[in-house]
Amino acid sequence: MLVVVICVGLLYALPNIYGEDPAIQISGSRGAEVTIATQDKVKKLLDDNQITPKSILFENSSILIRVGDNDTQLKTKELIAQMLGENYIVALNLAPATPTWLSLIGAEPMKLGLDLRGGVHFLMEVDMSTALSKLVDQSIETLKNELTNSKLNYSSVVKENNSQITLQFANSDDRNKALTKIKTLPDFTLVSQSNNAFVLAISEQRLQQSKSDAVAQNTTILRNRVNQLGVAEPIVQRQGSDRIVVELPGIQDTALAKQILGATATLEFRQVNEDASANLPAIISGQSRVPYGSEIKYTATGRPVVLYKRVILTGDHITDSSFRTSDLAQPQVSISLDGAGGKTMLDFTKKNLHKPMATLFVEYKDTGKKDENGKPILEKREEVINVATIQGIFSNQFQVTGISSIDEAKNLSLLLRAGALIAPIQIVEERTVGPSMGQENITQGLESCAWGLLISVIFMLVVYRLFGLFASLALVANLILIVGVMSLLPGATLSMPGIAGIVLTVGMAVDANVLINERIKEELSNGRGVQLAISEGYQGAWSSIFDANITTLITAIILYVVGTGSIKGFAVTLAIGIVTSMFTSIVGTRALANLVYGGRRVNKLSI
Numbered sequence: 001m002l003v004v005v006i007c008v009g010l011l012y013a014l015p016n017i018y019g020e021d022p023a024i025q026i027s028g029s030r031g032a033e034v035t036i037a038t039q040d041k042v043k044k045l046l047d048d049n050q051i052t053p054k055s056i057l058f059e060n061s062s063i064l065i066r067v068g069d070n071d072t073q074l075k076t077k078e079l080i081a082q083m084l085g086e087n088y089i090v091a092l093n094l095a096p097a098t099p100t101w102l103s104l105i106g107a108e109p110m111k112l113g114l115d116l117r118g119g120v121h122f123l124m125e126v127d128m129s130t131a132l133s134k135l136v137d138q139s140i141e142t143l144k145n146e147l148t149n150s151k152l153n154y155s156s157v158v159k160e161n162n163s164q165i166t167l168q169f170a171n172s173d174d175r176n177k178a179l180t181k182i183k184t185l186p187d188f189t190l191v192s193q194s195n196n197a198f199v200l201a202i203s204e205q206r207l208q209q210s211k212s213d214a215v216a217q218n219t220t221i222l223r224n225r226v227n228q229l230g231v232a233e234p235i236v237q238r239q240g241s242d243r244i245v246v247e248l249p250g251i252q253d254t255a256l257a258k259q260i261l262g263a264t265a266t267l268e269f270r271q272v273n274e275d276a277s278a279n280l281p282a283i284i285s286g287q288s289r290v291p292y293g294s295e296i297k298y299t300a301t302g303r304p305v306v307l308y309k310r311v312i313l314t315g316d317h318i319t320d321s322s323f324r325t326s327d328l329a330q331p332q333v334s335i336s337l338d339g340a341g342g343k344t345m346l347d348f349t350k351k352n353l354h355k356p357m358a359t360l361f362v363e364y365k366d367t368g369k370k371d372e373n374g375k376p377i378l379e380k381r382e383e384v385i386n387v388a389t390i391q392g393i394f395s396n397q398f399q400v401t402g403i404s405s406i407d408e409a410k411n412l413s414l415l416l417r418a419g420a421l422i423a424p425i426q427i428v429e430e431r432t433v434g435p436s437m438g439q440e441n442i443t444q445g446l447e448s449c450a451w452g453l454l455i456s457v458i459f460m461l462v463v464y465r466l467f468g469l470f471a472s473l474a475l476v477a478n479l480i481l482i483v484g485v486m487s488l489l490p491g492a493t494l495s496m497p498g499i500a501g502i503v504l505t506v507g508m509a510v511d512a513n514v515l516i517n518e519r520i521k522e523e524l525s526n527g528r529g530v531q532l533a534i535s536e537g538y539q540g541a542w543s544s545i546f547d548a549n550i551t552t553l554i555t556a557i558i559l560y561v562v563g564t565g566s567i568k569g570f571a572v573t574l575a576i577g578i579v580t581s582m583f584t585s586i587v588g589t590r591a592l593a594n595l596v597y598g599g600r601r602v603n604k605l606s607i
Helices: 002-017 036-048 070-084 100-104 128-149 172-182 204-229 254-262 274-278 280-284 339-351 406-418 435-488 496-525 530-562 566-597
Strands: 020-028 055-059 062-066 088-096 119-126 156-160 164-168 188-193 197-202 235-239 243-249 264-272 294-298 304-314 318-325 331-337 356-370 376-389 397-400 425-433
Touching: 002 100, 002 435, 002 566, 020 070, 036 055, 036 062, 036 070, 062 088, 070 088, 119 204, 128 156, 128 164, 128 172, 128 197, 128 204, 164 172, 172 188, 172 197, 197 204, 204 235, 204 243, 274 280, 274 304, 280 304, 294 376, 304 339, 304 356, 304 376, 318 406, 331 339, 331 406, 435 496, 435 566, 496 530, 496 566, 530 566
Parallel strands: none
Antiparallel strands: 020 062, 020 088, 055 062, 119 243, 119 425, 156 164, 164 197, 188 197, 235 243, 264 304, 264 356, 294 304, 318 331, 331 397, 356 376
């Protein structure tokens, strides 16, 4: 049993010696697809610039290029990004160099934290101006509903300077009645008034709450998106008043991470203006105007569609989405709405049966330009995904069709399932923690572990001789098992605190053998025979070893439950080290003792 366990542990620890190759990941953005033709263009570019990659792999609609060193990696990325343009995402990556025969049995290297392996660090900023603009739009709808419900007449309610609201009335009596009503609403303050109008501003308290809610909700949604990517122990946390830090250690597809995290996308369901659509040629040619309350949007093929500005429903109400192909092999996204969204859609479809409804995809992208304050300028891109006639009444379950490819359906489904951002975000800082710093940390960690192991081995050999050798072999086996288990666990990530847990385990692992060896020496001094002294030594020390280790294990479990990030990393390696050290220190050394001394008469022990 001991040989089998150690061999299995060694087998699954083996991938860690092969390391990782610097790589470049190429993925298609919305509207672009990576194909064999793209791969051929990239190969030609590398040949023209005399760059010889280790390998170029086309898989799952993305290209992974392995290169020999970091300088070549950076140069290759710049060349490819310049050639492909903004329709493709070109990102730095690290690809495991594990041999195929190990990968076939599921043996993979340990996932290393950002401080060891490196990884991607994003600093994201919430676009507060858009968040506040949305707040003003919502406030206008609230005011209209309040005035209508109170049967108060008004001429217009319009937004001024993106922060104030002007209410116009037919006469001063209507204005006074409305003003009395508005004063009961806590979210508004009066700025000025005239004969038949007054100007409102949103209260400072409501503005601050809206800003805080925007960052908090976006943080939660980004965390959900990271979970969709399957990243182990990510860090998603708020920084300052309007920024969010995202760190993705050990991620295998940084291109997808950048695409999913950097995109701000949602859906808007709008009614099609049929009357204006019939007059569309005259509107396009400039002979006629777009009707008030309507606007022109375009499909992916450039076909214009006249939509009412009023949004029926937004992606905020989407609770779940999934992609699949229809009976006609067309990609589609199935959408589920919450209760409020389902009721809104039910009411709309009842009133507009057999009328066209459009699905508008809204996305904010970084233009690469910055304003006078140094902040990235976002570009709002809108595209009509499909226009369909409402064939029946539905509420919280329906499908979106007209999507160009299954990959686009996958990404759209992921974005919608992870949640619609309350305000656009842009990546203001993207940093790849390179192998140089990570390698330095790894080197320091390995040196500390090696010194701890060497000192423990010397101590055990000097004090306990042959039984010290047994303990030293068990200590080496313990390290192999820790690495093997860490490589097998899907959610385990090794960081610098994790290495500290391993070094601590190295020192603690010999405690059990010290107790056993001292108990054996005590039994020998009491006149016991050699075989009986060995047996009594192991049996007598077992209860003490178990009690000492179980209390430490409980502490490690508590650290894992209440801790976050690096604390969890320390707790994981400590807990694994406790379990494996108990196995190797007791079962392993007992097996070696039986192998050397068992089944024969012995007069003296080397202890």
